[in-house]
Amino acid sequence: MATPVRHMQEPSVWQKCKMGALMGGGVGLTIGFIFGSYSILRNGAGPRGFLATLSQYMISSAATFSFFLAIGSVIRNEGDIPPHLQPLSMQFASPLVRSRYEGAMRMRARWEAEKARQQSADS
Template sequence: MPLPPPTQQHGAAPSVWQKLKMGAMMGGGVGLTIGFIFGSYSILRGGVGPRGFLATLSQYMLSSAATFSFFLAIGSVIRNEELMSPTMQAARAQLLPPLVFSKAQGAAWMRARWAQEKKKEAPWIHSQ
């Protein structure tokens, strides 16, 4: 029996379109649930209204699902958009020195920058 073709390589990051769809599906599920809760509460508290129970509840659920899916789809794409692959990020973190300095190193670096800037500003101050 032949093996089925692989659907996705192991370790491969999802594409932007896959992230968008995943965020929209998650947002839709959350929105339907929240819409059901708030719609049911609104119907119990204020009455069914002229359109009926099912129409009122479905309007709450669909509007909430559309809103949540829109924002979660965009948020999942923005939040997960990386310029480097995870492998490259891990290699970079291991190979480059950390960007954390001690107080003494930071103060010496700031004094050197200030001295450099004072040298640049000095001709302007004394020429006027």
């Protein structure tokens, strides 16, 4: 009995944004702890005290990293453009980008034809 093939679904834009924000928050907290601790050891805790100063470093660093990684993870979209949006994207692309895209599509078509030829030769 054949097992059904499961296709993984690509995460949505919102899921990518949340994932980037969470990763950025973790990195930001760590970096804020390191630099905040160094700053406190070097310059002293200041009038607010050790914990308030360190938490300010950590929260501001986490917010900054979180913001930029959330945006960056949405911008860096590795998925293909949906078929219904490809003509629109090609309309606004520069001629250089368009020629590269067309070349890549021709190369992909040649690879598919070669795969089909090899499969028919093997059969």
